[in-house]
Amino acid sequence: MTTEAPDLHADPRRAALLDAAASLFFERGYAATSIDAIIERAGGSKRTIYAMFGSKEGLFEALIRENTERMFSAELFGGQARPLEAALSGFAVHLLDLFTRPRTIALFRLVVAEAGRMPELAESFHRLGPLRGRHWLARVLERAQTEGEIRVADPQLLAGQFLGLVRSDAYFEIVLGLRGPLEPGEIESMAEAAVSTFLEGQRPARRVNAPDEEI
Amino acid sequence: MTTEAPDLHADPRRAALLDAAASLFFERGYAATSIDAIIERAGGSKRTIYAMFGSKEGLFEALIRENTERMFSAELFGGQARPLEAALSGFAVHLLDLFTRPRTIALFRLVVAEAGRMPELAESFHRLGPLRGRHWLARVLERAQTEGEIRVADPQLLAGQFLGLVRSDAYFEIVLGLRGPLEPGEIESMAEAAVSTFLEGQRPARRVNAPDEEI
DNA sequence: CGTCTATGGTAATAGGTATTACCAAGTCAA
DNA sequence: TTGACTTGGTAATACCTATTACCATAGACG
Incomplete structure (x- = not known):
């Protein structure tokens, strides 16, 4: 709790989900990628995705934004x-x-x-x-x-x-x-x-x- | 049978299907457009699409090719x-x-x-x-x-x-x-x-x- | 007139979809 | 220990999907 960023960074669960989602969206496109496939690759439960991002579109938007900023x-x-x-x-x-x-x-x-x-x-x-x-x-x-x-x-x-x-x-x-x-x-x-x-x-x-x- | 083009042109059924498919693909994207939606807009039966284009991807390819040539x-x-x-x-x-x-x-x-x-x-x-x-x-x-x-x-x-x-x-x-x-x-x-x-x-x-x- | 082919309509096949619900297990602080 | 919370796992909801099958009609062609 020294200098904690407000939302992103240093949440391994979140990072794993975003990574798996990114590689799947990149290779299959938005509509052809399912939440099930993301979970299958990242592990965990769908609840976590909906708790963190609200919806498939919310996950997609967060992913695009953070990848854009990083690149x-x-x-x-x-x-x-x-x-x-x-x-x-x-x-x-x-x-x-x-x-x-x-x-x-x-x-x-x-x-x-x-x-x-x-x-x-x-x-x-x-x-x-x-x-x-x-x-x-x-x-x-x-x-x-x-x-x-x-x-x-x-x-x-x-x-x-x-x-x-x-x-x-x-x-x-x-x-x-x-x-x-x-x-x-x-x-x-x-x-x-x-x-x-x-x-x-x-x-x-x-x-x-x-x-x-x-x- | 004067000067008939081999495959395309002058087939109103085909043109209607390609038109409906084009406008749907353009507004919804490939994966999010269903054959049912195309038929609903163009009329007719799914059999006709599969007889003429073989598959959804075949329809898509024909549509892209012909629109590219025309434009x-x-x-x-x-x-x-x-x-x-x-x-x-x-x-x-x-x-x-x-x-x-x-x-x-x-x-x-x-x-x-x-x-x-x-x-x-x-x-x-x-x-x-x-x-x-x-x-x-x-x-x-x-x-x-x-x-x-x-x-x-x-x-x-x-x-x-x-x-x-x-x-x-x-x-x-x-x-x-x-x-x-x-x-x-x-x-x-x-x-x-x-x-x-x-x-x-x-x-x-x-x-x-x-x-x-x-x- | 009888085929042959193309078409429309409907339904079956064999799945896949986002989203929500439910429950057990773990985590953390008081 | 108690409680609040976040997770994993599974299943339910309420559809939607591409593709094929079946059947009845309609027009074309000899």
Whole structure:
């Protein structure tokens, strides 16, 4: 009883139930996963689930929220902010690494699948997860503007552009299960390519100097 | 018996079943939709469904395939290819319009939800839908390279970058149900912004001429 | 006219579902 | 020891599920 968290953490029963439920929801989806199956994997009694989470949907919501918070932990979005090129590269690598992990993909699929029927769930996933990254990025872009490295009309819109550019089409394909998670080398080259296009564009005739161009 | 298509088209029973099934799957998801509910909405008998599609999954696959083909009809990806800027703008507008429609979003959610359990379904959705757009775009970029408008190392990768840039973060948010479909004005300004960043980049210090810059 | 096939309607099969109830066993503090 | 509580285990409730079987009708085709 030294410094006890109010609700979560350090309840092994609760953690076991959430773990079993997460792996089942991840592999079978929400509707196809039964409370019986969760109990069969975690042990214990259904009463415990209903006492702790109220309903199947309550269990699902708690699970999505806590997994989102754990996966998108704050350290990922706190790197150096200067110089801009390095900040963007580092952010892009973190983003690709995090977003393309199998567990992150499974979580995203689950949220997308139920987004039409559980709008608050999708909202909380976005707020606790991806939105934090976009806000951090927008702040970086705003600071770069005050230092004259870039001219920004709308930092949020520009941050959204950069996010899309980094994910490119590869994220789309991974979400669809058409390719497995990315190799570290792929992540780095995709991040470099995204930063380059974002800053310099693809029309070389208008570039003054193109530093590392192959002949 | 003049020019009869081999399997689909012009079978009103089949069309009614697929229509009812589509709207139910779209609003409830795959697992939560029952054959009984489909029959209740479309009329007829369950035997007919099993005679025509073999199983619930067969019905689902046929429905996804045919809806994908219809929504991503070829005309959308056949516009003018020159000048490059106009081609990219037109493509971006079409892409945003198509991808953010409620029916396209519902279809995508369904495919993503089952991508882990029905990989061939996701593959066929991608091949019959989004992939066609990327191939068209890659060809446009390749042609622009031969005309000297752009320098392209890997047309497919660059096409993927452009697709991500156009979708930006807005598509992500629409898929999550956080904002409704885009207004035509939004679509056009997002498309313009994407083309500009793609071609010119965001570092004005290195640009030689920036045509329409506000003071 | 008689088949043949496709369909609608109903019911059977063989389960599975979320949720609540009930009861025995354990846990903890006073 | 007493009481308050949280659990595990089992069973009941009141359905819903995909799939197959059966039968009567209806239209098509020779």
